[in-house]
Amino acid sequence: MKILVCISQVPDTTTKIAFTDNNTKFETNGVQFIVNPYDEWYALVRALEIKEAQGGTVTVINVGPASYEQTIRKALAIGADEAVRIDAEPSDAYYVAKQIANYAEKETFDIILTGKETIDYNGSVIGGMIAELLNMSYVSMASKLDMNGEVATFEREIEGGKEIVETKVPFVASAQKGMAEQRIPNMRGIMQARTKPLKVEAPIDVSLHTAVVSYELPAPKGDVKLVDADNVKELVDLLHNEAKVI
Amino acid sequence: MKVLVYAESTEGKFKKSSYETILYASKLAKKVSGETIAVSIGNVSDEQLNTLGKYGANKVLKVSEDRLNSFDSKAYSKVIAELAKSEGANIIVLSHNYNGKAIAPRLSVKLDAGLVSGAVELPNTDGSFKVKKGVFSGKAFAHYEIKSENKIISLMPNSIALEENNVTAEIVQSNIDLSDQDFGVQVKEVKKSSGKIPLTEAELVVSGGRGLKGPENWGMVEELAEVLGAGTASSRPVADMGWRPHEEHVGQTGTAIRPNLYIAIGISGAIQHLAGVNGSKTIVVINKDPEAPFFKAADYGIVGDAFEVVPKLTEAIKELKAS
Numbered sequence: 001m002k003i004l005v006c007i008s009q010v011p012d013t014t015t016k017i018a019f020t021d022n023n024t025k026f027e028t029n030g031v032q033f034i035v036n037p038y039d040e041w042y043a044l045v046r047a048l049e050i051k052e053a054q055g056g057t058v059t060v061i062n063v064g065p066a067s068y069e070q071t072i073r074k075a076l077a078i079g080a081d082e083a084v085r086i087d088a089e090p091s092d093a094y095y096v097a098k099q100i101a102n103y104a105e106k107e108t109f110d111i112i113l114t115g116k117e118t119i120d121y122n123g124s125v126i127g128g129m130i131a132e133l134l135n136m137s138y139v140s141m142a143s144k145l146d147m148n149g150e151v152a153t154f155e156r157e158i159e160g161g162k163e164i165v166e167t168k169v170p171f172v173a174s175a176q177k178g179m180a181e182q183r184i185p186n187m188r189g190i191m192q193a194r195t196k197p198l199k200v201e202a203p204i205d206v207s208l209h210t211a212v213v214s215y216e217l218p219a220p221k222g223d224v225k226l227v228d229a230d231n232v233k234e235l236v237d238l239l240h241n242e243a244k245v246i
Numbered sequence: 247m248k249v250l251v252y253a254e255s256t257e258g259k260f261k262k263s264s265y266e267t268i269l270y271a272s273k274l275a276k277k278v279s280g281e282t283i284a285v286s287i288g289n290v291s292d293e294q295l296n297t298l299g300k301y302g303a304n305k306v307l308k309v310s311e312d313r314l315n316s317f318d319s320k321a322y323s324k325v326i327a328e329l330a331k332s333e334g335a336n337i338i339v340l341s342h343n344y345n346g347k348a349i350a351p352r353l354s355v356k357l358d359a360g361l362v363s364g365a366v367e368l369p370n371t372d373g374s375f376k377v378k379k380g381v382f383s384g385k386a387f388a389h390y391e392i393k394s395e396n397k398i399i400s401l402m403p404n405s406i407a408l409e410e411n412n413v414t415a416e417i418v419q420s421n422i423d424l425s426d427q428d429f430g431v432q433v434k435e436v437k438k439s440s441g442k443i444p445l446t447e448a449e450l451v452v453s454g455g456r457g458l459k460g461p462e463n464w465g466m467v468e469e470l471a472e473v474l475g476a477g478t479a480s481s482r483p484v485a486d487m488g489w490r491p492h493e494e495h496v497g498q499t500g501t502a503i504r505p506n507l508y509i510a511i512g513i514s515g516a517i518q519h520l521a522g523v524n525g526s527k528t529i530v531v532i533n534k535d536p537e538a539p540f541f542k543a544a545d546y547g548i549v550g551d552a553f554e555v556v557p558k559l560t561e562a563i564k565e566l567k568a569s
């Protein structure tokens with residue numbers, strides 16, 4: 001199986017979010033960047049497991065500037081065979097999807113995996129766009145993926161339950177919790193990652209559909225109202241009469 | 247300007263999120279002096295279709311054929327895109343729920359339309375077209391401008407309070423030609439978690455953390471949820487240890503929810519947990535440690551032992567419901 005895993009770079013999950021330039025830019029000073037957890041823990045690890053079981057290659061792809069290469073090397077350290085970086089700012093989802101689809105079309109992959117969403121812009125859209133651009137099946141929010149020859153069986157989450165879905169290669173799927181267990185890169189992986197190929201490709205021209213014009217932080221919470229543990233009825237009163245939620 | 251909205255149904259009934267998107271679309275249609283056209287795919291009775299009018303649909307296009315009885319993003323997005331074209335609608339609204347997340351990006355490519363996913367408010371249409379959505383997993387909001395002529399918005403569930411209008415919808419049967427190439431996946435089985443309220447749709451949620459010590463203690467959480475008519479959730483370690491199913495884990499790497507009421511029991515309130523629940527309108531924290539960080543994000547709190555407080559809370563709510 002020839003597998004492509006799309007990886008994005010995001011701020012570490014403990015990052016305190018702040019903006020500069022009159023709330024138009026995300027403050028990256030002092031921010032630690034990581035591989036988006038869904039891409040790393042689930043999409044990449046499942047891709048490696050499929051390769052280990054039935055042979056093939058795992059390529060990771062990222063649309064981002066040169067400064068993202070450190071993050072891309074982490075994916076190589078976990079076990080991907082090679083990496084591709086499309087040299088561009090990932091500012092708009094459609095733009096990113098077009099770059100990835102363009103590369104994937106030339107290389108013809110059997111399986112393309114993404115994470116269910118990035119934890120910074122929370123789009124949950126790039127996998128579906130790639131599938132449409134390549135006219136492939138798309139299974140979103142997959143929590144299980146089993147390959148049997150060319151046939152893939154998925155479990156995907158739906159409201160109040162699960163769906164068992166089947167499709168054939170080639171396909172695109174977005175991965176979430178359940179699909180695999182996080183792997184910690186070992187010393188050998190980290191050493192090998194330094195010499196694995198990381199190709200850089202020029203972007204194609206795509207016009208932008210959307211742009212962020214400004215950011216906003218949520219209004220600060222007022223102080224918590226504490227209720228005595230011996231007076232639980234008061235809490236019920238407050239929820240009923242003040243907050244009006246029950 | 248016409249606004250086309252996808253109303254999703256399951257087992258012949260519209261989801262709550264569908265009424266939310268219809269109401270949202272009809273309010274948007276008013277802003278741009280247009281009309282609201284709903285699309286229903288699959289077998290739905292006319293009586294159900296009529297309910298869409300109550301939330302503001304002027305017209306309902308009904309597409310039913312056997313092959314569309316199970317979900318396939320490829321076929322569904324083709325149907326919706328074709329109808330948007332034939333109706334001349336250039337704004338499309340759908341829910342940012344499980345299936346919406348599979349359809350919206352495909353529509354965006356088919357219609358060359360800018361997409362903002364997970365909107366939390368009506369767009370600002372003064373001058374340019376701007377949509378507000380949550381970013382950085384609930385830690386902030388961003389205002390996106392959609393520059394393209396065609397526009398798609400997916401609405402975060404529980405972002406608009408339902409209210410009924412008095413519109414009667416005209417129901418029109420529509421046919422879309424579909425070939426085998428338009429389908430990509432086969433749904434083999436649907437496993438419903440019986441009787442449970444889907445977490446993303448729940449207005450009230452009761453959630454437990456590691457402070458509850460073990461899966462055998464979840465009875466009191468479920469009992470509280472039952473008297474409230476609430477969904478149940480958990481922190482991540484609880485799911486990782488297998489105390490509760492993975493789909494219940496909320497937070498940055500779990501599900502993000504925006505209920506009216508979130509009751510957190512024995513959860514410390516780590517930043518990654520808050521990221522999935524900070525959109526909740528009211529947060530109640532029950533924790534025995536007065537220094538637990540969750541109290542800083544809470545509206546109401548009880549410092550105390552969950553094993554004493556929760557059963558009392560359940561009793562007090564029973565009394566309220568009985569009165």
Ligand SMILES: Cc1cc2nc3c(=O)[nH]c(=O)nc-3n(C[C@H](O)[C@H](O)[C@H](O)COP(=O)(O)OP(=O)(O)OC[C@H]3O[C@@H](n4cnc5c(N)ncnc54)[C@H](O)[C@@H]3O)c2cc1C
Binds near residue numbers: 458514522533538
């Ligand atoms: C990359 C990353 C992503 C993550 N994503 C998520 C996520 O999506 N969701 C998530 O939840 N976590 C996530 N985490 C984990 C997160 O950092 C915390 O470790 C986790 O939320 C803690 O869970 P907890 O509050 O249940 O447990 P603890 O932190 O152990 O807290 C237990 C709490 O219970 C209280 N307690 C104990 N006994 C009682 C009692 N008898 N009565 C009342 N209170 C009691 C304690 O005072 C304590 O506050 C993530 C971590 C990382 C690094």
Ligand SMILES: Nc1ncnc2c1ncn2[C@@H]1O[C@H](COP(=O)(O)O)[C@@H](O)[C@H]1O
Binds near residue numbers: 038061113
């Ligand atoms: N800049 C990027 N480069 C490569 N893949 C990306 C990029 N951004 C997002 N992705 C992939 O698309 C998935 C969904 O992202 P999004 O639609 O932006 O939430 C992520 O989990 C990644 O797998």
